[in-house]
Amino acid sequence: MATKGWASKVSSISSRIYFFLIILQIPLFRISCRSGMCTTPIEVTSSQLIASEVFPSPFVKALLYPGAIVHGLIKDRTFPRWSDLLDLYNLTTVKEASPVVDLQRLEVLAGSYFCVAGAIVGILKPGRMSMFGTLLVIWGLVKEGMLGKPVNTDPVRGVYVYPTMILALICALSSIKYEVKKAMRSAPARPIAKPVERSSKSKLK
Template structure:
């Protein structure tokens, strides 16, 4: 008989990992941290600002930003009755590039833990396409440590409520179940071995016959 409890738990883990992917790539606000852009609120923003500041090809940065811009545009269409349209590809980086040219804003740098954690969030979200993976947990936990470490000195550095949902979904990639042999199978195996031993022994009646 199939174990329905373990099956439902596995289904839940898959749903949570897919929801984590959506949270990351559709750029739901998870935290607030000072950055060269001013304030960054998603791992995608942190990675994009870091890539642009290092002179990486703009097409890569725009590709990372586009899903979040698409979701924001859809939200505006539904909530504010804006005309149906797609985000403008050419202007996706205007806000970031303008901020990086501002010396006062550009002096606000990232912590190393936040940068590494954001890259790990993206890597974990990509891996979640194939299902739950322990890789998804490293990024949010590292960002959480970075916010805790730097939040005492920076009033603009804190986690938003949605961050707890992201951590919860990310931890679903860690499987706590272990495969334990069933007692019935063990007893059946031992019973079979005993019956085989009895068959191998010569019967007492055969010993008495001459």
């Protein structure tokens, strides 16, 4: 019982830390996106949502606003206006931007979706979505940064990974620790095969 309680606490704390890393838009990486340069999964996700018009702009603004408040207080101690959020994140012209940028970085785009969704869902119930998203983003960054796919000749717009990405990965992995143990404990035990007893006829022979 003590081990179960400890694992549950670790999972809960990790999920909350991961949630704040994503929602407060702590920089995890730097990569080109439709809005210019994105440093968080929410920025990548928001640029794609605005461009594709899958969700209305108020939904995207709701994702951006917590991080915008934190950044505004840190930079100039002001609250950003709700109406200026799209301009603040350079999202007013993403519809005219070429979709090739996102198509070349599908792993980062898909991983960012999972990171954002996993952070929100993980507050209620920790799961594996955050882990899948973080691993996808890391693979996309490694593919572009180390393998050179797609090729980038501009060092200013090159891929960069912040040390906070390691913290995000640790939190994503730790948040599923309790689920894995629970699944192992709830797995049905396999019956042990018993040796076949010899019949009475064979004994008489």
